[in-house]
Amino acid sequence: MSNVFVICELEDGKVVDVSLELLTKGRSLANELNCKLEAVVLGKDLKDIEKQIFPFGADVVHVGDDERLDPFTTLPHNAVIVELFKKEKPQICLLGATTMGRDLGPRISSELFSGLTADCTSLEIGPHTDKKAGKEYTDLLYQIRPAFGGNIVATIINPECRPQMATVREGVMKQEICDANYKGKVKTIDVASILKPEHLVVKVIERHMEKSKVNIKNAPIIVSGGYGMGSKDGFQLLYKLAEVLGAEVGASRAAVDAGYAEHERQVGQTGVTVRPKLYIACGISGQIQHTAGMEESSMVIAINNDPNAPINNVADYVITGDVNDIIPKLIKAYKKNTK
Amino acid sequence: MGLKIIVLAKQVPDTRNVGKDAMKADGTVNRGALPAIFNPEDLNALEQALRLKDKYEGSTVSILTMGPGRAAEIIREGMYRGADGGILLTDRAFAGADTLATSYAIALAIKNMDYDLILAGRQAIDGDTAQVGPQVAEKLRIPQITYAESINSVEKKTVNVLRRLERGVETVESPLPCVVTVNGSAADCRPRNAKLLMKYKHAHTVTELQDSSEDYIDLTADRPYLKIKEVSAADVNADLNWTGLSGSPTKVKSIQNVVFQAKEARVLTADAYEIEELVKELIDNHTIG
Structure with missing residues (x-):
């Protein structure tokens, strides 16, 4: 029986959100394919870990509990999963598009010679006709993702190779408990019989969690604020919008000078030049110093109470009004139309 | 001790620069209007390689790229910044490769080279997959370290690397040889060096020399460092079932602009x-x- 597998990731003994989102998606794919949903959890001290997973509809949880599997390093995790997959032959395998999933996924797919699609934004089941080879396929996983810097959206399929693998970023799929009392089976992986000394050559010397650096340069979406946000507290609204959109927060020079935001967030001639897919300018008048640093954005939305603000000249959409009124409406509309 | 370092690099369309003029009237991408550039994170990887070369006397940095003939441009670009040379892996048989078929070809080319460390950018901006680095490591059966912020040292055949994760950093060590992929948040690449620019501006592949005008004087006979090596599928004994479209498990079903x-x-x-x-x-x- 060929099932849908989700590789779960842990943080401080808890299954992380992206894994729960993938279990939710995996459950609905398994229903459509009329197969089972199975989860894989690797780490140490995993007693009762399945209790976090069953409510999302997993029929089987494969648990590999071994201190050599924590902290994560690629080779032992890869070895255990490759062994498991050779035996279980999943038709689909989903991983979070995290530093772990994007490290591990390609290694597994290379060893099993199965296709992997990174950072999918949508997963569907559908048929495919290969006219050249005269072949018909049913129940393939459509792996849908933006490509070419977000300028195209491609649907990728793996007609022949299994598992069909995909990574998905956190927050893209919704998370939903399927049944709080859902009962599945726990299967223990015999890790000791799989791991060999050559899997254990990479060592984590030190690990230290910190607040990640601000990285507006590479952010695909930037929510930027100006002096018009009024205060440092006013900027909190921008962080809220950025959080729901998966965006970074930028700022104009006037806002940085007034102490509303840190200097590394500054966009413009004396700050960073950015070219995101979407730039939302809130309470920014749009002096040339600022627009020089953001006018190559693919799309600009300007929110300002001045209908004649210069920022409107580089904008694709202009919303005239009070930022404190409009931003909550944007957040509400986004939440309503996505999850 | 000298290190033999290979930097994997890709020439990519500058998708970050999709300004309004790069869009056609129907709203689709005008690919012709996008300049071809050195993939940004591969430049971060090159800088890490050059720092190791500065630190460990006798080290060499070689650029390996797969692509059409004009991808030799980025090998020259790397040489202007301090790389010692490069190899262009080019063949029609490689066209249409997904990440796995690409990794297969690159790994074959690497097997013919002498190396301690393979560096690459975390991902390329045209695909953003971050898969080729780990897949090359798997094909070579060597360890991988992804999301590197800096390569701290290489001592006693062990590389020490600082990685950046979602919520922090970690330091890991791996024995050589291994593959390290470098983040865009790592140090920027040094600019071109004027002396190196003069030295290498006539570096060419054989194909480029054949295509140049007849009165162009071939300098490579006297100056072997001006020869950029071209390698074909046959040169690396590639099995054509594993290259290009036929070697790619993933297929593009449809594209929506x-x-x-x-x-x-x-x-x-x-x-x-x-x-x-x-x-x-x-x-x-x-x-x-």
Whole structure:
């Protein structure tokens, strides 16, 4: 029986959100394919870990509990999963598009010679006709993702190779408990019989969690604020919008000078030049110093109470009004139309 | 001790530079208007390689790229910044490769080279997959370290690397040889060096020399460092079932162009309904969500 597998990731003994989102998606794919949903959890001290997973509809949880599997390093995790997959032959395998999933996924797919699609934004089941080879396929996983810097959206399929693998970023799929009392089976992986000394050559010397650096340069979406946000507290609204959109927060020079935001967030001639897919300018008048640093954005939305603000000249959409009124409406509309 | 370092690099269309002129009237990408550049994170990887070369006397840095003939441009670009040379892996048989078929070809080319360390950018901006680095490591059966912020040292055949994760950093060590992929948040690459530019501006592949005008004087006979080696599928004994389209498990079923609207700004009021319509439109054209 060929099932849908989700590789779960842990943080401080808890299954992380992206894994729960993938279990939710995996459950609905398994229903459509009329197969089972199975989860894989690797780490140490995993007693009762399945209790976090069953409510999302997993029929089987494969648990590999071994201190050599924590902290994560690629080779032992890869070895255990490759062994498991050779035996279980999943038709689909989903991983979070995290530093772990994007490290591990390609290694597994290379060893099993199965296709992997990174950072999918949508997963569907559908048929495919290969006219050249005269072949018909049913129940393939459509792996849908933006490509070419977000300028195209491609649907990728793996007609022949299994598992069909995909990574998905956190927050893209919704998370939903399927049944709080859902009962599945726990299967223990015999890790000791799989791991060999050559899997254990990479060592984590030190690990230290910190607040990640601000990285507006590479952010695909930037929510930027100006002096018009009024205060440092006013900027909190921008962080809220950025959080729901998966965006970074930028700022104009006037806002940085007034102490509303840190200097590394500054966009413009004396700050960073950015070219995101979407730039939302809130309470920014749009002096040339600022627009020089953001006018190559693919799309600009300007929110300002001045209908004649210069920022409107580089904008694709202009919303005239009070930022404190409009931003909550944007957040509400986004939440309503996505999850 | 000298290290033999290979930097994997890719020539990519500058997708970050999709300004409004790079969009056609129908809202699709005008690929011709996009300049071909050195993949940004591969430059971060090159800088890490050059720092190791500065630190460990006798080290060499070689650029390996797969692509059409004109991809030799980025090998020259790397040489202007301090690389010692490079290899262009080029063949029609490689066309249409997904990440796995690409990794197969690159790994074959590497097997013919002498190496301690393979560096690459975390991902390329045309695909953003971050898969080729780990897959090359798997094909070579050597360890991988991804998301590197800096390579701290290489002592006693062990590389020490600082990685950046979602919520922190970690230091890991791996025995050589291994593959390290470098983040864009790592140090920027040094600029071109004027002396190196003069030295290497006539570095060419055989194909480039054949295509140049007849009165062009071939300098490579006297100056072997001006020869950029071209390698074909046959040169690396590639099995053509594993290269290009046929060696790619993933296929593109369909492509939808994301249509951007006209330049004229649309003016909305703060009305909740209008804002929701805008949000729906942005979700539908994949700008957000």
